[in-house]
Amino acid sequence: xxxxxxxxxxxxxxxxxxxxxxxxxxxxxxxxxxxxxxxxxxxxxxxxxxxxxxxxxxxxxxxxxxxxxxxxxxxx
Amino acid sequence: xxxxxxxxxxxxxxxxxxxxxxxxxxxxxxxxxxxxxxxxxxxxxxxxxxxxxxxxxxxxxxxxxxxxxxxxxxxxxxxxxxxxxxxxxxxxxxxxxxxxxxxxxxxxxxxxxxxxxxxxxxxxxxxxxxxxxxxxxxxxxxxxxxxxxxxxxxxxxxxxxxxxxxxxxxxxxxxxxxxxxxxxxxxxxxxxxxxxxxxxxxxxxxxxxxxxxxxxxxxxxxxxxxxxxxxxxxxxxxxxxxxxxxxxxxxxxxxxxxxxxxxxxxxxxxxxxxxxxxxxxxxxxxxxxxxxxxxxxxxxxxxxxxxxxxxxxxxxxxxxxxxxxxxxxxxxxxxxxxxxxxxxxxxxxxxxxxxxxxxxxxxxxxxxxxxxxxxxxxxxxxxxxxxxxxxxxxxxxxxxxxxxxxxxxxxxxxxxxxxxxxxxxxxxxxxxxxxxxxxxxxxxxxxxxxxxxxxxxxxxxxxxxxxxxxxxxxxxxxxxxxxxxxxxxxxxxxxxxxxxxxxxxxxxxxxxxxxxxxxxxxxxxxxxxxxxxxxxxxxxxxxxxxxxxxxxxxxxxxxxxxxxxxxxxxxxxxxxxxxxxxxxxxxxxxxxxxxxxxxxxxxxxxxxxxxxxxxxxxxxxxxxxxxxxxxxxxxxx
Numbered sequence: 001x002x003x004x005x006x007x008x009x010x011x012x013x014x015x016x017x018x019x020x021x022x023x024x025x026x027x028x029x030x031x032x033x034x035x036x037x038x039x040x041x042x043x044x045x046x047x048x049x050x051x052x053x054x055x056x057x058x059x060x061x062x063x064x065x066x067x068x069x070x071x072x073x074x075x076x
Numbered sequence: 077x078x079x080x081x082x083x084x085x086x087x088x089x090x091x092x093x094x095x096x097x098x099x100x101x102x103x104x105x106x107x108x109x110x111x112x113x114x115x116x117x118x119x120x121x122x123x124x125x126x127x128x129x130x131x132x133x134x135x136x137x138x139x140x141x142x143x144x145x146x147x148x149x150x151x152x153x154x155x156x157x158x159x160x161x162x163x164x165x166x167x168x169x170x171x172x173x174x175x176x177x178x179x180x181x182x183x184x185x186x187x188x189x190x191x192x193x194x195x196x197x198x199x200x201x202x203x204x205x206x207x208x209x210x211x212x213x214x215x216x217x218x219x220x221x222x223x224x225x226x227x228x229x230x231x232x233x234x235x236x237x238x239x240x241x242x243x244x245x246x247x248x249x250x251x252x253x254x255x256x257x258x259x260x261x262x263x264x265x266x267x268x269x270x271x272x273x274x275x276x277x278x279x280x281x282x283x284x285x286x287x288x289x290x291x292x293x294x295x296x297x298x299x300x301x302x303x304x305x306x307x308x309x310x311x312x313x314x315x316x317x318x319x320x321x322x323x324x325x326x327x328x329x330x331x332x333x334x335x336x337x338x339x340x341x342x343x344x345x346x347x348x349x350x351x352x353x354x355x356x357x358x359x360x361x362x363x364x365x366x367x368x369x370x371x372x373x374x375x376x377x378x379x380x381x382x383x384x385x386x387x388x389x390x391x392x393x394x395x396x397x398x399x400x401x402x403x404x405x406x407x408x409x410x411x412x413x414x415x416x417x418x419x420x421x422x423x424x425x426x427x428x429x430x431x432x433x434x435x436x437x438x439x440x441x442x443x444x445x446x447x448x449x450x451x452x453x454x455x456x457x458x459x460x461x462x463x464x465x466x467x468x469x470x471x472x473x474x475x476x477x478x479x480x481x482x483x484x485x486x487x488x489x490x491x492x493x494x495x496x497x498x499x500x501x502x503x504x505x506x507x508x509x510x511x512x513x514x515x516x517x518x519x520x521x522x523x524x525x526x527x528x529x530x531x532x533x534x535x536x537x538x539x540x541x542x543x544x545x546x547x548x549x550x551x552x553x554x555x556x557x558x559x560x561x562x563x564x565x566x567x568x569x570x571x572x573x574x575x576x577x578x579x580x581x582x583x584x585x586x587x588x589x590x591x592x593x594x595x596x597x598x599x600x601x602x603x604x605x606x607x608x609x610x611x612x613x614x615x616x617x618x619x620x621x622x623x624x625x626x627x628x629x630x631x632x633x634x635x636x637x638x639x640x641x642x643x644x645x646x647x648x649x650x651x652x653x654x655x656x657x658x659x660x661x662x663x664x665x666x667x668x669x670x671x672x673x674x675x676x677x678x679x680x681x682x683x684x685x686x687x688x689x690x691x692x693x694x695x696x697x698x699x700x701x702x703x704x705x706x707x708x709x710x711x712x713x
Contacts, residue, residue: 022282022316023139027485027552029320030134032169036321046355050451050461050551056168057197058557061448063460063550 002074004051004067007041013072014038020069028070031060038075078126079232082150082177083161084170085132086556088189091219092161093129094568096228113149120229128155131482136176136274137283141482141490150180153269157232159185164194164201164216165557167335171327174210178242179274183235184212187228191216193557198338206334211243220562244273245330247322250310254280254303261296280304281316345558352442352558358449365442369433370526373426374510374519380425388417389647407593411642415589418638419582426510427503427577431570434472439561439569443468444553451551457534458541460551463493470500472573474670477502478677492540494682495690496533498670499697501526504581504633508665511637512658516650521659529666532701580673581632588628592639595624601643616660616702619644619653629665631672636665656709660702668698 007013015037018025032055033039042059043052051067053060062070081089097116114129130149131142150158160177162170167188177184188194188201207214213231217224234240246252258276278286279300290297304315311318351357392413399406437443443465451461462484470477477497481490501509514522595601601624605612608623621643629636640661644652653661669691670678678687 022314023485024552025314025317026135026137026320027139029317029324030137030139030172031552031554032166032172032324034321034324035317043353043355048452048455049355050448052353052448052555056166057199058166058169059555061444061451061461061551061553061555063451063455063552065550066552 001071004041004053004062004070004072005045005064007044007072007074009041009044012038012040012075014075015070015072017071018069019071020066024066024069028066032056032058033060039072077123077156077232077236078128078154079157079159079228080128080130080150080155081159081161082130082146082173083132083187083189084134084163084166084173086554087132087161087163087166087170088217088219089132089161090129091565092187092189092217092225092228093127095219095222095225097127113145118229123233125229125232133173135173137278137281140485150177151270153182155182157183157185157236159187159228159232161187161189164188164191165197165199167194167199167201168327168331171330172323174242175245175323175326176274178210178244179271179277181241181271181274183240184210184242185228185231185235186210186212186214187217188214189217189219191224192218192221196341196343198340200336200338202334202336206330209243209245209330209333212240220559220565245326247319247326251307251318251322254307257303258300261299263293263296277319280307281319349445349558352445353448358445362446362449365437369430369437370523373429373433373506374514374522376429377426377510381421384421384425385417388413388421392417392647404597407597408590411590411593412586414638414642415586418589418634419577419585424574424577426507427574428570430472430503430506431573432566434468435566435569435573436561437468439559439565441556441558444555447551447553448555455550457492457496457537458544458546459489459493459537462551462553463489463496466493466497467500470497470502471506472503473576474498474500474502474674475677478674478681481681488544488546491682491686492537492544494678495540495693496537498674498678498690498694499529499533499536499667501529501666502633503577504671505666507634508637508662511634512640512649512662516658517655525659525662525666528663532667532697536697584632585635585638588631588635589638589642592624592628592642596642611699615699616664617706618657618661622661626664626668629671630669633665633671636661656706659709660706663705664698664702666698667701668695670694 004013015033015035018028018035028034033053037055040054041051042054045051045064045067048064050061050063053062081093083089093114093116097118113131116127116129118125118127128149130146133143133146136147136150158177158180160174162174174186186206188203191201194201203214203216213234215224215227215231217228219225247255255273255276258279259272262272262275275286279290280303282304287297287300290300307315307318313321352361354361392410395406395410395413399409446468447461447464450464454460454463465483466477466480469480474497477500478494481494481497484490484493509522509525513525592601595604601621604627605620605623608627609620612618612623612626613620622640625636625639625643628639640649641647646652649658669675675687675691678690682690
């Protein structure tokens with residue numbers, strides 16, 4: 001299964017599953033990240049760094065720990 | 077009439093508030109800048125409005141401490157009108173909060189701010205349609221340019237007098253039925269002010285505070301649990317996810333109904349943004365930007381400081397000719413002049429350029445990008461990127477730095493970040509570093525102290541993490557678009573920050589300086605110095621007279637330096653202290669116990685017990701570090 005950590009720059013992905021507790025789920029939902037959403041990877045993780053995503057026209061940074069819990073599949 | 081500004085972080089609430097109320101709160105291009113609320117009275121025509129600027133909240137389910145404050149305020153029922161401020165360029169997400177606000181059933185105005193940025197993204201929003209859907213006035217603003225702000229009061233009045241309460245947008249039928257079921261059993265007596273629907277939805281979402289509250293009624297709690305289980309089994313997902321998906325679907329429907337998306341204007345901003353967070357180039361740029369700011373601050377500061385100081389020096393030298401030396405009047409005048417020149421000559425020349433630099437970085441939106449770049453490094457000390465903000469702010473002043481720890485989610489992160497923040501050389505300590513080490517030894521030695529300071533913070537962070545291990549997964553943060561700072565905002569913010577210094581710190585400097593003169597006149601200073609001499613002379617190897625100055629440094633750190641000149645009775649310290657002594661004095665001043673103002677902020681944020689721990693820890697740290705450096709310098713120096 002692919003997570004946000006294994007996706008290259010510029011790729012579009014669909015979010016399939018968010019594992020982890022209610023805390024992470026709600027926090028991501030607040031920032032407009034839901035299961036089924038399509039997001040673009042603007043900067044992939046580099047040397048364990050965070051991932052930069054574009055969600056509906058705005059940018060969100062996710063640390064490595066969070067990104068590794070989000071399962072995705074590439075679209076297009 | 078009381079109007080509360082509610083909106084997601086970085087939507088521009090504080091900018092609107094400042095535009096309406098005159099500059100009262102600090103704004104920044106960083107999500108979650110406002111950590112406590114500000115109230116202001118504004119009179120327009122013959123009506124007085126009380127406007128409230130609340131910390132940004134992504135949703136009415138609070139995640140961090142700042143959000144909890146906002147929610148508490150909104151639920152307390154003290155507001156007549158809620159102005160929902162929305163960053164128009166993130167409309168699809170922002171509407172989720174709007175949906176939740178409708179459930180509170182308070183007259184509302186929707187304010188689409190930063191409409192220019194939305195247009196740049198190619199979005200055209202149909203205000204009339206949005207207004208019809210929610211049944212409340214919808215207005216457009218560009219707050220940083222002051223466009224459309226006049227419409228806020230007019231619309232708020234309309235919403236208030238016509239009681240324009242927003243229409244509830246319904247979820248799917250099966251969920252609505254469940255909500256109704258819960259609404260019926262909510263005990264009346266406890267939740268008079270809050271609409272039942274809001275409580276029912278939040279209970280379904282598993283809201284911690286409300287669930288705690290409802291525990292008094294076991295039968296209600298059991299019923300809620302039962303319904304949550306039913307939804308979970310019928311939808312195959314957690315109930316909170318189901319509700320959030322429902323809300324998401326609703327907002328996407330509304331968003332699509334009111335917005336037309338055209339071609340976004342490809343901007344140079346995107347390219348600059350790309351460069352600033354580039355995985356290779358981002359770091360040298362970060363270094364250059366920070367180094368550049370310190371360099372400019374130092375150069376400009378010196379340029380202003382030297383002539384100012386010489387004016388005051390000549391004053392003080394002429395003093396014996398005017399007033400009889402050794403008289404009490406002479407001592408008081410000398411203290412007054414020295415305190416006055418300490419503020420004007422030493423602190424302000426460095427503070428002004430520093431605040432301007434910090435404000436520009438903030439308004440451009442560079443700080444969240446720094447957080448992004450620094451995330452990996454921050455993990456090494458057991459924190460994540462967001463902690464960068466309190467750290468950077470602390471370079472200006474530790475008080476807002478400690479307060480900014482509220483943007484962090486876990487108490488553990490707040491504790492570690494606050495502890496490390498108070499070690500960061502604030503503007504006051506910067507004047508000590510520049511004024512002593514920079515002026516007498518050189519710029520490189522001063523820069524070396526900053527690097528040494530960072531090194532100590534990293535090590536201490538790594539040690540603290542060993543004792544309090546990391547639990548949270550890490551960084552989840554919005555990165556707002558780059559913005560061009562407006563000249564007016566930069567000036568006003570610099571003034572706002574400077575005002576704090578002039579009104580609070582400067583008088584304190586002058587009064588303390590006079591008290592020191594008194595102590596000198598009555599020869600009490602020698603007694604205090606004697607009491608501290610074991611620490612000061614034996615351990616630190618400093619002249620005995622410095623004991624009193626270090627004690628006063630607890631009030632304001634730059635006091636130590638200003639009083640040092642007075643205590644050593646010279647304007648040229650290099651004649652009476654060695655370089656090693658100057659360095660040790662400065663290092664001790666940087667690390668030992670935070671100043672009174674910071675201690676106050678720590679007590680508010682962490683509580684008395686933890687503040688005590690931090691204070692003791694910093695004193696021990698200062699002694700140990702001074703001792704190590706003293707030994708090293710005596711070997712290699």
